[in-house]
Amino acid sequence: MSNLDGRCAYYTESEEILSLMVRLLDVKPEDRVFEPSAGEGAIADAVLSVAQPSEFILSEIDEPSAALLRSKFQDRCTVLYGDTLLSPQVDALKGKIDKVIGNPPYGAWQTPEKRQILRNKFPDSYVKESYSLFIERCITLLKPGGRLVFIVPDTFLYLNRHRHLREFLFARCCIEDVYLFPSKFFPGLKFVYSGLCIINLKKGRNNEMLCRVHSGFKEVTDLGCSSESVTQISQSDLLFPEKLSFYANVPTLGEEASVVTGICTGDNKRFIFSEPEEGCVPLAKGAGSKPYSYGIDRFWIRWDEEALHYYKTDKKARFQNRTFYFREGIGMPMVKSKKVRAFYMKD
Incomplete structure (x- = not known):
């Protein structure tokens, strides 16, 4: 596993994962194969151990790694x-590649300048997540009927931010297989927020073909067996994750933390102020001016005996979830917004 300058390039040498990916790729002698973010060449080694494509092109952003690949593969790879x-x-490779295999970077940090360049090149895509851009980019390299096999986080299957990618896949490809498994199967890597998956797709639409979703793997060695649970779904169902049985297994925020609403005074003009007054305590209200932080105290709420009695007894007020007051947590305004305005709060 390696993290190069925030690129989140994780490399695997898991024999079970590599063996499954190579088998799904099904390389023929006449194929032109491409691998992005080739790292130290573990995937290329696995491919070349069972097949000899007519051309194998490796791409690598890290200069020392690229030099290592040239030395390692010499005349066998470009x-x-x-x-x-x-x-x-x-x-220059657009529409000229038969097979793509890879383990693209996950969650690689991009500078604001780089994000803008990516937005110009991928105007409808979520540019803050690198692996989804790699999927879209590499599909454009494939010939009609070409095949792509990637190992990526499974978040593209259900997060709303990846809806464009799902629509892109539905419009241009036929997803034949999705293998879902825990991130711990990947040596040195364990996501809290998602699992991993191997996606096997063919460029070109086939509305009649069902997508096979493989799940239920207990150990990484199970990837080479046929003991998993297989669910067949229509290609169009990939657009609507709520229809998918495996979507139900994705943890919600409420399963990870207590989610409650805060106090309602019933009369904000009487009890909430923009400057501190006697008998007041700081109040987190609305959104912070900066992402993920609330900044200086901007509101104060009366917290004397008279005010507390009003909050507890007035019909318009709600002194609710009081065990969460003055505790460490995350606050989020209830006003609808295109961006999450959550912020850290303490005391």
């Missing part, structure tokens, strides 16, 4: 040094 998402050399 190594491109640069950013797969933006490289003109990769642009």
